[in-house]
Amino acid sequence: MAGLFISFEGIDGSGKSTQAKMLAExxxxxxxxxxxxREPGGSPGAEEIRALVLEGDPDRWSAQTELLLFTAARRDHLERLIDPALSDGKTVITDRFADSTRIYQGTRSGDLRDMVDQLHDLVIGxxxxLTFLIDMDPDLGLSRAKGRGGTEERFEDFGADLQHKMRAGFLELAQKHPDRFRVIDGTREIDVVxxxxxxxxxxxxxxxxxxR
Structure with missing residues (x-):
């Protein structure tokens, strides 16, 4: 019996990583x-790509190149971890999946959105x-994200404007797919969320x- 595949989505600093861990526990x-x-990552090859896309100067890659890198990482993640675990009847919880690529790369370059979906259908499928969208004010989320420190701040460095656009994009995506998405207010106490x-x-x- 195949297991259940659950993803967490949201802007940077929304608390989705914490919620994914708490749900798993x-x-x-x-x-x-x-x-x-998590994505990008989750398998050895995908973790190597993670370092390429999340570290360095904001202009290190074009949106088109990012899309190809994220898709390659996701394919490896799917083959080596997600599909085998689901086939074994396990519940898989991932911190981000394809919706993040739809929103991040699609927002950075609007003409890429169709390409994101085409690549997803062709390579990921x-x-x-079930997808949890942990919703939060973008300014608060960005403040939280920047306060974490570390080296993986390339997307946070694009600034608040991108975060506001991404929140709107996630909410629109949730409205289009109400059968899969559950929008959760992430501004409340962690335990309540x-x-x-x-x-x-x-x-x-x-x-x-x-x-089943």
Whole structure:
């Protein structure tokens, strides 16, 4: 029996990484087999690409080159980790998936959006079963993201304008795919957000089991 594929999306600093980890821990406490992963990354080859796209000068790559790099990383991630885990009946939780590429690269260069979807259909061909969009004011999110420090700040360095556009893009995407997306208010206390996420995830897991 295939497992459930869950993704977390949101602007930088929204708290989605924290929520992904908390959900993984809670579902493991429920006795479920869970794989927690991230994008870009999640497999050795994809982690190497992660360093290329998240570090360095903001203008290091064009939006077109980024799209190809992210797609290559996602394909490796899918082949080596996601598909095998799902086939083994495990629940896979990923911090970002294809929706991030649709929004980030599509926002940076609007004429790329069709190409993002075409490449996804051709090379990836899979969507998550459930996507949590952790929603937050972009200025607050950017402040949080910049406060983390570290070397992976290339996208944060594009500034607040891009973050506002990306939030709007994520919300629009959620409206287009209400069967998959659940929008969660990320401005509340972490434990309150986590409780909402866990409730939705448990219901989805029960529903998926009954459908099979």
């Amino acid at each position: 809670a579902l493991r406490d429920d006795g479920r087999k869970v794989v927690l992963t 899979r969507e998550p079963d 986590a409780a909402d996420v866990l409730s939705v995830a448990r219901a989805a897991l029960v529903s998926a089991t009954s459908d």
